[in-house]
Amino acid sequence: MTHTDGTPGAISRRQMLRRIGLSALVAVPGAGLLNACATSGGGSAAPTAAGSAAATSAANPLGVKATAPLEVVIFKGGLGDAYATEVHEPMYKKMYPQAQIKHVATQQIAQTLQPRFASGDVPDMIANAGSDLMDEGALQAEGQLLDLTPLFDAPSIDDPSKKVRDTLLPGVVEAGYIAGKPYVLKYVTSTYGLWYDANLFKEKGWTPPKTFDEFKTFCETAKSAGIVPYAYAGKNASYYQYWMILISAAKIGGNEVLINIDNLVDGAWTAEPVRQAAAAWAEIGPYMGKSFEGLIHTEVQTRQNQGKIALYPSGSWLENEQKSNTPDTFAYAVAPTPSVTSADKMPYEAIRVAPGENYIVPSKAKNPQGGLEYLRIMLSKEGARGFTEKSGSFTVVVGATEGLTLSPGNQSVADAQKAAGQNIVTLSLFETWYKELETELRKQTNALMFGRIKADEFVEKMQAAADKTKNDSSITKQQRSA
Template identity: 70%
Template sequence: MSAALPQNPSRRSVLKGIGMAALAAGPLSACAFGSSDQPSTGGSTGEKSNTNPFGVVANAPLEIVIFKGGLGDAYATDVHEPLYKKAFPQAEIKHVPTQQIAQTLQPRFAGGNVPDMISNAGSDMMDNGALQSEGQLLDLSPLFAAPAIGGTGTVRDTLLPGVVEAGLIGDKPYLLKYIYTVYGLWYDSALFKAKGWEPAKDFAEFDALLGKIKAAGLQPYAYAGKNASYYQYWMIAISAAQIGGNQVLIDMDNLKEGVWTSDPVRKAAEAWASIGKKYLDPANEGLTHTEVQTAQNQGKIGFYPSGSWLENEQKEQTPAAFQYALAPTPSVTSSDKLPFGAVRAAAGESYIVPSKAKNSAGGLEYLRIMLSKDGARGFTEKTGNITVVKGAADGLKLSPGAQSSNDALNKAGDNIITYNLFEDWYKEFETELRSKTNALMFGRITADQFCKDVQAKADAVKADSSITKQNRTS
């Protein structure tokens, strides 16, 4: 979920645009997939076979929209699209890169003219829950049940555990979560080695280390308040899960009453608010992610919270001597349920196929190609990020950041903190959480007020009958 420009449409604004089309065309939710158990694809389909399980018409045009953020778009233009073209030489592929997904595509959904596959990511991503509730997303169950390319078994058999579940909305997989992302505190290991600094294991050590970094003339800790405040609420959620266990995040996703005012969340908010008070530069609230990240590459910032796409996103700005490394989030208390070294890691970055696409069969096949060994391996080579396909990166020489992420996963073992799905399910709530995170970190509200305000918003979303509710069990 790499950051983009700061347009953040609420769930209602997305629904407004989509709803106009619904009023004109009838209730989408009633006719999106037909009446069969397996969802129908939009547009024409040809003869189905083991090598063409969705019946892609060989000369049907294919339109792909790619969020061009931290991952760039070369993985699409240089790997996945050529693989599709090899399978269907007569097909014309239209490639659309953008950082403004919702701004670009909301009018098209409202007008019924949608692409065939979309990388729905960044801070201007569309609300997946709203799209699904309006019948605009194709159920990807046939994708995961289809034969794997170049192997035996199904596509699902080739994936890491939990990948299909990460894309559920309700009880069906409408999202392909493609990247296995690791989250934490990023730093320049070359700089730290030269200074004799070691990442901290708990917040007392973290405070002391940040003091040393500040004394050396650097900003000790920074994040971009203008468009990437969600990077910081991730850190609060990770700390809360360390204190109270992964059930805290499950309760957040399920809008459980009182979770945001619970002791683990309050303690996590207090710990991070103290870091903000002592070490954040107020000017960072008005900066974008690229501005802050580039300042770190210039040796001006110690720690920066992000996901493992960061290294690739900054490759053009990163000096040769800079060595990205990932530090796990420090423990908050001596009685944390999860040990130091626990990391948040999960399948991330959503790829979707619109149910009303002219060539949704082609969209499904494109995703199947992405999930092939060649498609996944090529993606890692282009982006430095590991995919959800088992063993696809085996034997590849990894970059320092990717290697550090892999090492952190190996050290974490079973102590993996799982994803916050409310980002996909309840965009209106997530947008409010960003605002409150900035208010907390830049000292405008206390940790208690943060917890009360966020819980109030979660309660309001839960009480809103117009919002489809989701449930996560693990």
């Protein structure tokens, strides 16, 4: 359906095309894995749920109108959408049998929804993810996102004596803050690192490198065996690689390196930990070969499944995303990024664990109460467990994976998190807050890894882009303290 601009108060087509663009973000429940991220910033007052609400009650704390239709838009990527069609939507239908549910699955979230936001014809709940996700900072600044505080303060489906927020891992609510309020539910905890075939490594007698000196030696060894040592997809997933650079920077200098980047602190990108991380990874780039800049992520991932690539940077959705292409002889495992220097603040075992996969409720939805209720269902143990069974990924709901048999990849994630303990690399929020800066980082990451620029030029170009963002008064600035 085609929509035109013109709805009073809607985001203009020019603004949406400029700001709604590119980007992305399972873990084992455990206290302390997620750092709280207290954030603040400018922006409009938090919209409250409009639409036709019903009276609230103990059984219906969010005031859902039982007969109101519900439209759900799901990003159908590595997590698939069976968790929605076979778990969450049937749970909603069971609670509200008269409600008609419309399910939309797409890999082009912004392209699909930009005209609808411009016209005011928006769905009730959106899984905003993938390389074509929408700019949530821009949406919030335009008053297009619903404050999720009523959801987090609502009674839990499992235990009405507890608020929903009290059933989640620490820091989850705060991780979705924009302008000091929770506008985003980050539902999946993703673990990031270097993925490999444990069976191949066992066969070859290889172990994942623990330092960058070992990494370079490993690259020579794998190359001699006729296997590409390391690769990522430059065409659509250069953010997979910049995650690795930022993780390395945080391991060198601590999480404050990433906090400074998010807060647009002067000189954050030219800081020595970022430069050292970029320089270290630039030495790995030549082992890929330039053809990888023209490939998409599934092409590279399938080559790894075929035994042609040793190490691949990604998050813990990878195993599920590749299940149809993964032979029985392939066993996914994850390793932390290697240490860059002997003086790194974080040990080799430190690994990035971050809540991601963003779910939002538009403030101008026809059934925003239903959108909030859908999220409450997702945050029940039944909803979370079903998500894990269908997607292969863990959620932020404490205790929801009890009794589940883990796949090789998820068992590896559990082992890696246990080894890391409290040495957790935090998430980066600028990716959501400042889309043009994030897009520039993709570009410069490819330039670095494919040999067109050196580390010094990489950090200078990124600092210039950050300064441009900081000095652009049309962009709402955000702040985080941890």
